[in-house]
Amino acid sequence: MTKRRMFLRMITASLLRRRSRMLVALLSIGIGATILSGLVTIYYDVPRQMGAQFRNYGANMIFVSADGTSLDAEKTAEALSLIPKEKILGATPYRYTSAQMVRNQLSFVAAGTDFEQVQATSPYFMVDGAYPSASRQVLLGKEVAKTIGAKLNSMVEISWKPSVTEASGDTELKPGAYLAGSAEGFNSALVYVTLKLGDDLSIAEMTVNADSQTAEFGGRCAEESFTKQFIGKLIPLTAGTDVDAMTGATVTSQAVVDAVNKARPTENAQAATGNSLSLQVTGILDTGGDEEQYIFLSLSDMEALTGEQDRFDVMELSVSASAEELEEYVSQITDKSGSVSARLVKRVTRSEAAVLTKLQSLVFLVTAVVLLLTMICVSTTMMAVVTERRKEIGLRKALGASDSSIRLEFLGEGIFLGALGGLLGSVLGFGFAQVVSVNVFGSSIQFQPLLLPLTVAVSMLIAALSCMLPIKRAVQIDPALVLKGE
Amino acid sequence: MDIRAEGISRRYFRRTGEANYFEAVCRTDFTVEAGKVTVLLGRSGSGKTTLLHMLAGLLTPTGGKIFLGDTDLYSLEDKALSEIRNKRIGVIPQGRSVIDTLTVLENILLPAALYGGESRGQEALEWMKKLDIAHLADSRPTELSGGELRRVAIVRALAGKPEVILADEPTGDLDDENTALVLSALRDAARDGAAVLLVTHEGEAKQYADEVWRMNAGTLTREERN
Numbered sequence: 001m002t003k004r005r006m007f008l009r010m011i012t013a014s015l016l017r018r019r020s021r022m023l024v025a026l027l028s029i030g031i032g033a034t035i036l037s038g039l040v041t042i043y044y045d046v047p048r049q050m051g052a053q054f055r056n057y058g059a060n061m062i063f064v065s066a067d068g069t070s071l072d073a074e075k076t077a078e079a080l081s082l083i084p085k086e087k088i089l090g091a092t093p094y095r096y097t098s099a100q101m102v103r104n105q106l107s108f109v110a111a112g113t114d115f116e117q118v119q120a121t122s123p124y125f126m127v128d129g130a131y132p133s134a135s136r137q138v139l140l141g142k143e144v145a146k147t148i149g150a151k152l153n154s155m156v157e158i159s160w161k162p163s164v165t166e167a168s169g170d171t172e173l174k175p176g177a178y179l180a181g182s183a184e185g186f187n188s189a190l191v192y193v194t195l196k197l198g199d200d201l202s203i204a205e206m207t208v209n210a211d212s213q214t215a216e217f218g219g220r221c222a223e224e225s226f227t228k229q230f231i232g233k234l235i236p237l238t239a240g241t242d243v244d245a246m247t248g249a250t251v252t253s254q255a256v257v258d259a260v261n262k263a264r265p266t267e268n269a270q271a272a273t274g275n276s277l278s279l280q281v282t283g284i285l286d287t288g289g290d291e292e293q294y295i296f297l298s299l300s301d302m303e304a305l306t307g308e309q310d311r312f313d314v315m316e317l318s319v320s321a322s323a324e325e326l327e328e329y330v331s332q333i334t335d336k337s338g339s340v341s342a343r344l345v346k347r348v349t350r351s352e353a354a355v356l357t358k359l360q361s362l363v364f365l366v367t368a369v370v371l372l373l374t375m376i377c378v379s380t381t382m383m384a385v386v387t388e389r390r391k392e393i394g395l396r397k398a399l400g401a402s403d404s405s406i407r408l409e410f411l412g413e414g415i416f417l418g419a420l421g422g423l424l425g426s427v428l429g430f431g432f433a434q435v436v437s438v439n440v441f442g443s444s445i446q447f448q449p450l451l452l453p454l455t456v457a458v459s460m461l462i463a464a465l466s467c468m469l470p471i472k473r474a475v476q477i478d479p480a481l482v483l484k485g486e
Numbered sequence: 487m488d489i490r491a492e493g494i495s496r497r498y499f500r501r502t503g504e505a506n507y508f509e510a511v512c513r514t515d516f517t518v519e520a521g522k523v524t525v526l527l528g529r530s531g532s533g534k535t536t537l538l539h540m541l542a543g544l545l546t547p548t549g550g551k552i553f554l555g556d557t558d559l560y561s562l563e564d565k566a567l568s569e570i571r572n573k574r575i576g577v578i579p580q581g582r583s584v585i586d587t588l589t590v591l592e593n594i595l596l597p598a599a600l601y602g603g604e605s606r607g608q609e610a611l612e613w614m615k616k617l618d619i620a621h622l623a624d625s626r627p628t629e630l631s632g633g634e635l636r637r638v639a640i641v642r643a644l645a646g647k648p649e650v651i652l653a654d655e656p657t658g659d660l661d662d663e664n665t666a667l668v669l670s671a672l673r674d675a676a677r678d679g680a681a682v683l684l685v686t687h688e689g690e691a692k693q694y695a696d697e698v699w700r701m702n703a704g705t706l707t708r709e710e711r712n
Contacts, residue, residue, distance in 0.1 A: 004602075005599070006592075006596070006599035006600070009588070009592070010587075010588075013587035013588065014587065016587075017586075017587050392585045392586075392587075395579070395583050395584075395585065396585075396596070396600070397544075397568070398542070398544055398571065398577055398579060398583075399571070399572060399577070399596060399597045399600065399642075400568050400569060400570075400571040400572020400573070400597055400600055400601065401568060401572075401600050402564055402565045402568035402569070403564045403565075403568075404564075404565065405568075405600065478545075479544045480536075480539040480544045480545040483539070483544070483577075483579040483580065483581070483583065483654075484535060484539075484580065
């Protein structure tokens with residue numbers, strides 16, 4: 001009989017002889033490995049699972065213009081392409097402007113957006129009715145609907161007037177250009193002017209919107225008798241010198257002059273003159289936040305209203321990625337895209353990271369405790385085996401077995417049990433993780449092939465460590481005492 | 487090869503009693519010569535087994551040295567001492583000394599298997615035949631009688647052709663016929679050059695002895711032979 005055969009024979013004989021004990025040890029390693037493999041699977045899957053859950057709480061990244069103006073659609077698309085497509089759950093452009101309800105002249109924030117994307121980036125929006133799906137439809141914030149008394153499916157007419165801030169960035173005056181401007185008049189209400197320049201850059205046409213002023217005084221500044229004074233004159237103008245103030249409306253007259261002097265070129269006549277649209281209310285938005293004070297319309301309606309194309313103020317993104325990945329995307333976009341500035345919604349990303357860290361720490365802690373318990377159980381079992389085999393160990397020492405060979409044998413037994421338990425645990429662990437995942441997160445998980453060797457290796461290590469104390473005890477057995485029958 | 491004890495003693499420490507230790511073996515010089523059967527007689531508790539265990543490399547003396555040839559046994563590392571125990575010393579322990587999970591033959595070949603040296607199967611079989619246990623080769627120890635188990639232990643010690651054979655009450659469980667068989671087997675081993683120590687409290691072994699020593703309360707005296 002060779003040394004190796006005898007070694008194997010001793011191990012198998014010992015395992016078989018103490019079947020019930022070995023079964024207990026195997027079971028505890030198996031359970032330990034199951035928890036290990038299961039929780040490690042969950043540990044690695046939690047960010048993915050939770051990431052998807054977290055995305056229900058809204059956008060975690062926003063794009064704004066780097067220079068404080070509006071975002072260009074093309075540049076935005078370029079910036080967007082720096083984030084892997086499969087990670088982007090939604091990217092919603094918003095174009096904000098101020099619009100008035102024609103019926104009661106109340107001003108609200110109007111937001112042009114892509115409703116399909118809104119549902120992806122803001123899944124928490126609660127809409128009574130439905131999101132607009134065709135043009136000339138509008139989603140009203142709850143507060144807006146309440147203020148103007150709008151009901152579902154009713155029609156509302158909104159108007160938009162250009163203001164200096166609405167005008168494009170080009171400040172150079174050109175022949176034939178349309179200009180728009182506004183200034184504060186009586187009671188700080190805005191007065192709007194729209195101008196068209198002639199070939200010599202003097203004012204060729206002019207309209208004034210003084211609806212916000214008192215009709216019988218300031219309101220009269222919109223009349224031709226007042227506006228004709230401006231025709232043929234070059235900007236800037238001085239009140240009193242170039243233009244006479246309207247009697248009883250000095251403040252409004254000054255405001256019109258200010259508005260003319262502040263007027264900036266706009267893209268077209270419509271952008272300069274303002275516009276109005278009749279829209280059907282398809283839904284009323286309830287968010288509990290500021291959105292309830294907004295009017296939401298489609299981008300195409302927004303374009304029809306303002307005449308401006310392919311411009312947004314902000315883009316909200318919902319990106320399914322870890323905090324590190326998000327930071328990486330942000331720095332890439334900052335590096336490569338000059339005009340688009342990407343920012344993380346820190347409130348969302350931070351709380352996500354905090355929850356994940358806590359959850360992962362918990363999983364780690366539970367795994368550690370279970371492995372410790374496994375070690376204690378295996379160690380106790382092996383200690384009992386050593387006690388049972390005390391006589392045999394003593395005899396083998398007397399026959400010439402060295403301490404190292406005794407060590408090796410027990411270690412062999414432990415590692416064998418560890419490998420077997422690890423294999424068992426890998427299979428059961430996947431099942432365990434699957435059950436947890438389906439019940440807790442409501443989605444299944446993928447099998448990680450690397451986890452099999454890892455679980456087996458860790459189980460073997462745990463089993464080997466568990467054997468350290470029993471092995472020490474075995475080596476300490478005094479053959480002389482055993483042979484004397486003590 | 488001779489095995490020689492030089493001034494060895496073994497103290498056992500106690501927690502109770504007048505003295506806090508007692509000396510099982512006191513500063514003893516003793517040699518088991520190669521080619522001879524040395525019989526060590528003495529009453530139970532006189533320190534015989536303690537002396538045998540110290541000679542076998544199983545129990546470290548509290549004083550003195552043990553030499554196998556020129557090798558000081560207890561100056562060796564565990565590994566080297568274990569190998570000497572395995573290859574050069576054959577111990578026949580008192581009482582039951584088999585592993586129940588192995589067959590009789592496996593038990594007998596266990597010392598050889600521990601070091602993976604040459605198989606001692608042939609010698610083992612011859613000794614088994616001599617001691618009338620060849621037919622039990624594949625049996626389990628639990629199926630054997632006390633006398634049969636004793637002979638298994640003796641064959642296990644002899645099969646390795648050790649230079650030193652240390653037998654502790656080898657005939658304890660045996661009938662007269664088997665006692666004679668065993669004692670003559672041990673004498674044959676000595677004739678082949680082994681140093682044989684036979685520890686017993688029975689006088690019967692004397693007739694096979696080349697030397698007889700008597701132990702009393704840890705002290706040895708040599709009996710003069712006529």
